[in-house]
Amino acid sequence: MSPRLPRLEDDGLLTPEVSPYAEQKYRLIAHMAAMVGTSMKSKWGQRVYLDLYCGPGRARLRRSNEIIPASPILALGIPDPFDRYIFCDVDVDRVDALKSRVVAAGYQADCRYLPGDSNVLVEEILRELPPFSREQSVLTLCVADPYRMEDLRFETLAKLSERYVDFLVLIPSYMDANRNELRYSEEANKIVDAFLGNQSWRGLWAPGFSNWGPIRRLHCRAVYCPDGGAWVSAPRFERPGADSASAEERPALSPRLLLETSPRCEVLAGCAKVLDRSAVFV
Numbered sequence: 001m002s003p004r005l006p007r008l009e010d011d012g013l014l015t016p017e018v019s020p021y022a023e024q025k026y027r028l029i030a031h032m033a034a035m036v037g038t039s040m041k042s043k044w045g046q047r048v049y050l051d052l053y054c055g056p057g058r059a060r061l062r063r064s065n066e067i068i069p070a071s072p073i074l075a076l077g078i079p080d081p082f083d084r085y086i087f088c089d090v091d092v093d094r095v096d097a098l099k100s101r102v103v104a105a106g107y108q109a110d111c112r113y114l115p116g117d118s119n120v121l122v123e124e125i126l127r128e129l130p131p132f133s134r135e136q137s138v139l140t141l142c143v144a145d146p147y148r149m150e151d152l153r154f155e156t157l158a159k160l161s162e163r164y165v166d167f168l169v170l171i172p173s174y175m176d177a178n179r180n181e182l183r184y185s186e187e188a189n190k191i192v193d194a195f196l197g198n199q200s201w202r203g204l205w206a207p208g209f210s211n212w213g214p215i216r217r218l219h220c221r222a223v224y225c226p227d228g229g230a231w232v233s234a235p236r237f238e239r240p241g242a243d244s245a246s247a248e249e250r251p252a253l254s255p256r257l258l259l260e261t262s263p264r265c266e267v268l269a270g271c272a273k274v275l276d277r278s279a280v281f282v
């Protein structure tokens with residue numbers, strides 16, 4: 001994995017505070033971006049990095065106050081950069097700060113900025129992806145790092161997966177799902193339905209289903225599988241007896257939970273339908 005991230009001087013631009021655990025998440029994203037950038041360089045005509053929740057490009061670590069580069073800047077700085085970068089964030093100030101940082105750092109990359117809700121902008125995002133043709137193959141790495149389940153709808157990923165897209169998705173299980181279990185479980189609340197793309201989770205969250213709590217239960221299931229077009233369970237994290245699916249019933253293409261990013265168990269879940277490199281992370 002990428003080494004400890006550099007510490008940066010304050011540039012006076014917007015720099016949100018993050019938990020110290022975020023550094024590990026950034027290192028994983030940087031590692032994945034570098035791996036796809038280099039390994040796919042000669043296999044695809046064009047490679048695109050798509051950051052659906054890009055933020056301003058830097059973060060300040062709580063407690064130490066140290067400033068580190070965040071996902072967009074790390075993805076721009078890889079040894080074999082992508083041919084195009086698409087950055088989306090609902091916060092216009094963050095997009096503007098990112099733009100300023102990209103210019104100040106002198107990156108020559110083809111960068112597209114889309115301020116707005118990534119779920120609403122999905123058609124616009126698709127238009128920014130170079131068209132795929134027999135002469136020009138295009139592979140996209142989509143990084144989705146939302147704060148809350150509410151910020152990401154399953155249908156957004158499903159729509160993007162109509163193209164050749166690999167996903168690296170942070171499941172906000174601890175900070176959001178765990179803390180808001182009661183609210184999300186209410187009949188009228190559709191947030192988890194929209195996040196998972198179905199309602200099958202309701203029975204699994206029922207009291208007494210297991211003593212794992214919602215985090216574990218969500219970890220077991222909230223993995224996006226583009227080929228299957230649905231969120232499916234990840235066998236590796238299942239507890240014997242807690243799931244009725246036998247090995248034979250499990251999907252042939254098993255998505256993987258790549259790594260827990262903090263002791264609090266937020267996870268980055270990735271599914272590579274083109275690359276099958278999850279072993280690198282475990």
Ligand SMILES: C[S@@+](CC[C@H](N)C(=O)[O-])C[C@H]1O[C@@H](n2cnc3c(N)ncnc32)[C@H](O)[C@@H]1O
Pocket residue numbers: 026052053054055056057058059070071072088089090091094116117118119145146147151152
């Ligand atoms: C966890 S931060 C992302 C951090 C980013 N990956 C980084 O490295 O700094 C989540 C970001 O998503 C943005 N956001 C929240 N809801 C959004 C939405 N519906 N569409 C796009 N961006 C959204 C927030 O403004 C915030 O910058």
